Amino acid sequence: MALAKIIVVTSGKGGVGKTTSSAAIGTGIALKGHKTVIIDFDVGLRNLDLIMGCERRVVYDFVNVINKEASLSQALIKDKRTKNLFILPASQTRDKEALTEEGVQAVLEELAKDFDYIICDSPAGIERGAQMALYFADVAIVVTNPEVSSVRDSDRILGILQSKSKRAEQGKEPIEEHLLLTRYHPKRVELGEMLSVSDVEDILAIPLLGVIPESEAVLKASNQGTPVILDTESEAGMAYMDAVDRMMGEERPLRFLEVEQKGFFKRLLGG
Amino acid sequence: MLDSGFRLKGSVVTTFLLEIQTFSFEEIVSQLQEKIAQVPQFFSQAPIIIDVSKMESLLSLKELEALVLSVNRLGLSVIGWRCHAEKIPEWHADVMVPLLPASKTRQIAISEAAALESRVAKADPDVVIKTVVEERLVSPQTKVITKPIRSGQQVYAEGDLVVLTQVSAGAEVLADGNIHVYGALRGRALAGVKGDINARIFCQSMEAELVSIAGNFMLSDALQDIVWKEGAQVLLVDDNLTVEPL
Ligand SMILES: Nc1ncnc2c1ncn2[C@@H]1O[C@H](COP(=O)(O)OP(=O)(O)OP(=O)(O)O)[C@@H](O)[C@H]1O
Ligand SMILES: [Mg+2]
Numbered sequence: 471m472a473l474a475k476i477i478v479v480t481s482g483k484g485g486v487g488k489t490t491s492s493a494a495i496g497t498g499i500a501l502k503g504h505k506t507v508i509i510d511f512d513v514g515l516r517n518l519d520l521i522m523g524c525e526r527r528v529v530y531d532f533v534n535v536i537n538k539e540a541s542l543s544q545a546l547i548k549d550k551r552t553k554n555l556f557i558l559p560a561s562q563t564r565d566k567e568a569l570t571e572e573g574v575q576a577v578l579e580e581l582a583k584d585f586d587y588i589i590c591d592s593p594a595g596i597e598r599g600a601q602m603a604l605y606f607a608d609v610a611i612v613v614t615n616p617e618v619s620s621v622r623d624s625d626r627i628l629g630i631l632q633s634k635s636k637r638a639e640q641g642k643e644p645i646e647e648h649l650l651l652t653r654y655h656p657k658r659v660e661l662g663e664m665l666s667v668s669d670v671e672d673i674l675a676i677p678l679l680g681v682i683p684e685s686e687a688v689l690k691a692s693n694q695g696t697p698v699i700l701d702t703e704s705e706a707g708m709a710y711m712d713a714v715d716r717m718m719g720e721e722r723p724l725r726f727l728e729v730e731q732k733g734f735f736k737r738l739l740g741g
Numbered sequence: 742m743l744d745s746g747f748r749l750k751g752s753v754v755t756t757f758l759l760e761i762q763t764f765s766f767e768e769i770v771s772q773l774q775e776k777i778a779q780v781p782q783f784f785s786q787a788p789i790i791i792d793v794s795k796m797e798s799l800l801s802l803k804e805l806e807a808l809v810l811s812v813n814r815l816g817l818s819v820i821g822w823r824c825h826a827e828k829i830p831e832w833h834a835d836v837m838v839p840l841l842p843a844s845k846t847r848q849i850a851i852s853e854a855a856a857l858e859s860r861v862a863k864a865d866p867d868v869v870i871k872t873v874v875e876e877r878l879v880s881p882q883t884k885v886i887t888k889p890i891r892s893g894q895q896v897y898a899e900g901d902l903v904v905l906t907q908v909s910a911g912a913e914v915l916a917d918g919n920i921h922v923y924g925a926l927r928g929r930a931l932a933g934v935k936g937d938i939n940a941r942i943f944c945q946s947m948e949a950e951l952v953s954i955a956g957n958f959m960l961s962d963a964l965q966d967i968v969w970k971e972g973a974q975v976l977l978v979d980d981n982l983t984v985e986p987l
Binding site for chain 1: 911
């Protein structure tokens with residue numbers, strides 16, 4: 471019987487790449503051979519199933535399981551591409567009040583018996599949905615874009631992780647915090663339009679798990695319903711894989727932080 | 742020794758002192774109002790003593806009572822008054838709040854407080870009552886925070902506050918005593934919030950949104966012109982808020 475590690479992917483600010491990152495990292499961990507489930511806590515919006523390309527296979531959802539209208543095995547969707555990977559989709563028709571603490575706890579406890587990793591894709595904001603997604607977490611991946619408002623919201627979420635999580639309330643060892651900087655645009659950083667990696671590290675003062683560059687591959691992947699980490703040719707895909715490797719304790723140097731220089735041959739050929 | 746149903750203990754309460762030099766009712770009330778408006782939360786229901794011992798001629802019972810009522814109406818809570826030990830008026834017992842023993846210099850007061858404390862241990866009830874109204878004599882324990890204080894969080898210390906890392910933008914730290922930040926101070930820091938004009942703020946990197954000593958504050962715009970992103974201390978020099986590089 472495994473004792474699952476619960477990872478929340480959170481940010482405070484909306485649209486920074488939480489769902490993209492949950493899908494990529496969850497897939498990456500499963501590829502490493504760990505049995506993994508990704509839960510969509512964004513009740514009312516439902517996004518994860520689209521990015522994972524399983525929206526047509528949704529019958530029951532997270533709220534159905536909480537309300538005991540369906541069993542976990544009925545609601546869990548087995549990923550078709552990646553072994554060891556499951557998705558627990560959100561409901562599109564309920565609101566976030568459906569996420570009761572007891573209900574969420576019961577579902578997580580049941581999942582913990584079977585899975586190695588439980589990834590909680592948090593909704594934006596600091597309200598009930600986001601608080602429920604982080605409450606039971608062991609590890610937090612704080613997704614941040616290199617701009618002031620996103621960094622400020624991440625700082626706020628870090629405060630909530632420290633004060634309103636179960637670990638904090640019970641005085642246990644605090645949630646392990648990781649910074650994932652996404653939509654990083656080296657050119658705009660160079661122009662001073664965006665914060666640099668060290669600016670963000672300096673403000674948030676938590677360890678850096680990875681930097682994901684702004685990449686068209688992300689949009690392409692989500693349109694196709696494939697987590698971008700499976701696009702092993704893309705920079706974003708490689709950067710997500712590096713982050714997963716680091717989570718597993720391996721050392722990976724940061725890449726894709728520099729403005730791309732046009733190579734000699736490219737220049738010669740006028741490319 | 743535990744009596745039945747209650748325990749009699751000595752306690753030190755920090756209070757404001759409204760020291761009146763010349764009595765002008767309107768002026769006092771309006772100036773006080775202004776001070777409170779700057780940082781309302783620190784004055785709300787705060788205990789205050791009206792001290793007229795520095796006045797040349799004593800004010801009347803009516804004037805004193807009007808002042809007590811007005812100060813209470815501003816949201817403070819008058820717990821007593823003081824006058825010169827040799828000028829105690831006949832009507833002193835008629836005032837709605839008690840007459841407190843005259844103020845002494847701080848140093849004497851501190852040693853006396855220590856003496857009082859030791860006598861309190863022997864549970865002398867007379868002394869207990871005196872101790873309750875002594876003004877800011879003993880500095881309470883220092884509070885040490887080892888983690889960053891994040892946006893939206895507020896930390897308050899009754900004595901000194903020591904933050905070993907940073908105070909984020911959007912966070913607020915408050916202390917009755919001094920504030921030390923061994924990292925970047927990016928949020929708001931208010932030292933001496935109960936009126937201690939000797940309180941100071943020290944930080945490794947000054948990037949604050951606001952700093953304040955005993956209600957005298959400065960915003961980041963002004964700070965940026967003085968000391969920015971380097972070690973700094975903030976203190977009051979002759980009632981003027983002063984920021985200096987460390
Ligand atoms: N590295 C990237 N490069 C380019 N586009 C990206 C990148 N990461 C995310 N995006 C795009 O940003 C948008 C928001 O991403 P996503 O839905 O993952 O964010 P979210 O934080 O889950 O949003 P919400 O707060 O609404 O749940 C999407 O259109 C996604 O394709
Ligand atoms: Mg999302």
